[in-house]
Amino acid sequence: MSDAAVAVRDVSKKFRLYHERNQSLKSAIMRRRTSVYEDFWALEDVSFDVPEGSTFGLIGSNGSGKSTLLKCLAKIYYPEKGSITANGKLAALLEVGSGFHPELSGRENIYLNGSILGMGKKEVDAKFDAIVDFSGVEHFIDQPVKNYSSGMYVRLGFAIAIHVDPDILVVDEVLAVGDAEFQEKCRQKFAEYKRLGKTVILVSHAMDTVRDMCDHAAWLRNGRLLQVGPADATIAAYTASLGDHPA
Numbered sequence: 001m002s003d004a005a006v007a008v009r010d011v012s013k014k015f016r017l018y019h020e021r022n023q024s025l026k027s028a029i030m031r032r033r034t035s036v037y038e039d040f041w042a043l044e045d046v047s048f049d050v051p052e053g054s055t056f057g058l059i060g061s062n063g064s065g066k067s068t069l070l071k072c073l074a075k076i077y078y079p080e081k082g083s084i085t086a087n088g089k090l091a092a093l094l095e096v097g098s099g100f101h102p103e104l105s106g107r108e109n110i111y112l113n114g115s116i117l118g119m120g121k122k123e124v125d126a127k128f129d130a131i132v133d134f135s136g137v138e139h140f141i142d143q144p145v146k147n148y149s150s151g152m153y154v155r156l157g158f159a160i161a162i163h164v165d166p167d168i169l170v171v172d173e174v175l176a177v178g179d180a181e182f183q184e185k186c187r188q189k190f191a192e193y194k195r196l197g198k199t200v201i202l203v204s205h206a207m208d209t210v211r212d213m214c215d216h217a218a219w220l221r222n223g224r225l226l227q228v229g230p231a232d233a234t235i236a237a238y239t240a241s242l243g244d245h246p247a
């Protein structure tokens with residue numbers, strides 16, 4: 001479909017859950033090295049379109065498959081079944097610290113992470129000051145990132161991801177780690193993306209944030225898509241399903 005930034009079609013993702021009831025060496029030998037496992041489908045037959053230019057929220061309870069789906073979008077995981085088509089350059093900011101080497105400095109990690117996200121050295125050179133400026137971690141830029149706080153990690157990771165200048169930005173829960181000032185910066189960035197017709201896909205448990213930022217949303221439960229469409233209606237259905245337990 002021409003107006004879809006991302007088309008998710010019949011996506012199913014399986015993990016193996018190993019059941020090692022007895023951890024001893026003797027028991028491993030007795031089992032003759034055969035492992036006992038079961039297949040667990042973290043995503044099952046998930047299909048939806050993310051409209052181009054939308055800010056799209058993925059919502060659902062813990063373990064419903066949101067992060068797994070984002071990792072499939074970012075091509076960190078490959079689904080066993082189905083397909084995902086992205087129409088444009090996609091940059092993802094997933095778990096805190098992913099794509100960073102803890103022993104390297106912030107400066108070195110900008111080059112490392114930038115190249116993982118598809119930027120050449122010259123491009124990073126040209127954008128370096130702007131990345132550092134947006135991140136707000138200039139004072140610590142030559143320190144190893146293992147000494148960064150989780151908020152500093154996320155600031156730097158987000159600053160790099162947006163300077164890739166993606167058509168589609170995929171952001172996991174990590175924004176919740178940032179302080180109020182940083183969240184406001186992100187909010188402004190998402191609004192700017194919207195004005196530019198770019199697409200943002202984000203995961204959040206904060207329904208106020210999703211309501212505030214997103215125009216569309218998809219609700220996952222136990223790996224299945226329960227509802228997709230306008231954010232307000234999807235959030236209302238999800239929160240109603242929680243009964244007395246607020247999201």
Ligand SMILES: Nc1ncnc2c1ncn2[C@@H]1O[C@H](COP(=O)(O)OP(=O)(O)OP(=O)(O)O)[C@@H](O)[C@H]1O
Nearest residue numbers: 015016017042060061062063064065066067068069
């Ligand atoms: N690498 C893995 N190996 C085995 N199981 C996994 C793996 N990654 C995720 N899972 C399982 O897949 C299911 C979905 O996990 P996922 O992290 O996608 O959920 P989520 O909706 O992002 O949850 P949360 O809101 O808690 O972040 C969970 O049951 C989880 O235990």
